[in-house]
Amino acid sequence: MAKLILTHEVTGLGAPGDIVEVKDGYARNYLVPRGLATGWSKGAAKEIEAIRAARAKRAHATVESAAAVRDSLESKRFTVAARSGAGGRLFGTVTTKDIAEAVVAAGGPQVDRRKIEAKGHIKTLGTHQVVVHLHDEVAAKVTVEVVAADA
Known part of the structure; x- marks a missing residue:
């Protein structure tokens, strides 16, 4: 060990x-x-x-402030544009950095990309759920919409 x-x-x-x-x-x-x-x-x-x-x-100072940020994140949908091919498959993946930038671009709070957890790689167009860890006791379930980018 x-x-x-x-x-x-x-x-x-x-x-x-x-x-x-x-x-x-x-x-x-x-x-x-x-x-x-x-x-x-x-x-x-x-x-x-x-x-x-x-x-x-x-980290957020208190559980209450983290809960307020969680509520604001969960009430919105965030859009990430990515290049895709036939059948909705992406060229590459949507990274946690892309998600963090989409949150800020939509007027959300600054989110540390290392605190974003996606179940597997996001490789298709559509709606995906990711988890953002805001505090040791508070996590937000965020909806990310992946759309085709104009080439």
């Missing part, structure tokens, strides 16, 4: 700054090469505190 410090959010494992124990192969082949975690050491306490301070700064 490898002991690591998470530097990014990993679904099902933890948030930045958390100390986790995972199997050696998962750490060596996935988490560390992708920059999602670093090795644990005694001197890493300062790094953990810096990560937690940055996360607290980016």
Whole structure:
């Protein structure tokens, strides 16, 4: 078992700054090469505190403010234009960055793209549901409409 410090959010494992124990192969082949975690050491306490301070700064201050943002996000539909071929298949995928930009373009709040979670890749035109994690206890289910872009 490898002991690591998470530097990014990993679904099902933890948030930045958390100390986790995972199997050696998962750490060596996935988490560390992708920059999602670093090795644990005694001197890493300062790094953990810096990560937690940055996360607290980016997060919504209270559950109530996060709930207000959730209500505003869930009441709207956000449109993402993407190039598509025959049958409604996209050339590529709609990324979390595209979704975050669509939220801001529609007059919504600034959303961190790392807090957006889509079930699988969005590769077709139509309506899709994504989850935006606003606070540890608050998540918004956002409707994203993918439409064909004019070429």
